[in-house]
Amino acid sequence: AQKITQTQPGMFVQEKEAVTLDCTYDTSDPSYGLFWYKQPSSGEMIFLIYQGSYDQQNATEGRYSLNFQKARKSANLVISASQLGDSAMYFCAMRERTGGTSYGKLTFGQGTILTVHP
């Protein structure tokens, strides 16, 4: 089974509107982290937002918020007031600490291409 699933290969949104990008995950690790990254056509992977599995509140960073539903194992990214510069590939990722490692293994989803129309 895939650990991270992004079911939307592509999404379109009108400028200034909000958009939700879906992400579901699968893990048996009680302590994990969920991340969203943005990858413009230039290739750089830009960190957007982080949600820890024990965090009680949904994470927010400016126009980005993470709709964390732990029981449903979903971590959707909400972008409010979309801008043309938001057009990019968006990746959901999960960090698990397995095998007693000192670092977290990051697993990425397939990504969603977001296109913002003027």
Add this chain to the structure above:
Amino acid sequence: ETGVTQTPRHLVMGMTNKKSLKCEQHLGHNAMYWYKQSAKKPLELMFVYSLEERVENNSVPSRFSPECPNSSHLFLHLHTLQPEDSALYLCASSKIGQGATDTQYFGPGTRLTVL
């Protein structure tokens, strides 16, 4: 320079060449990572260095050889590559340890083409 830098940004090499990719982080992190991103595939973790020790090698062919001389620098030495090795190679770093979120910050990547 701030963040994570990678050089070169673009590289074209023949199958018999030897080249190296360089990554440098200016964030005071203690873990560094190499990822491969091929078209239409998720990012694949290649190597992890934690506190300058290689702690993960995900069945990467020996034609890829990592080196981490200190916590700020990471290299990926390439030799006798195959055309299917053409991809975007991303370096990342993170702060691991007590209380750290272990958020990985990425460099801009090296786009490699093997002829």
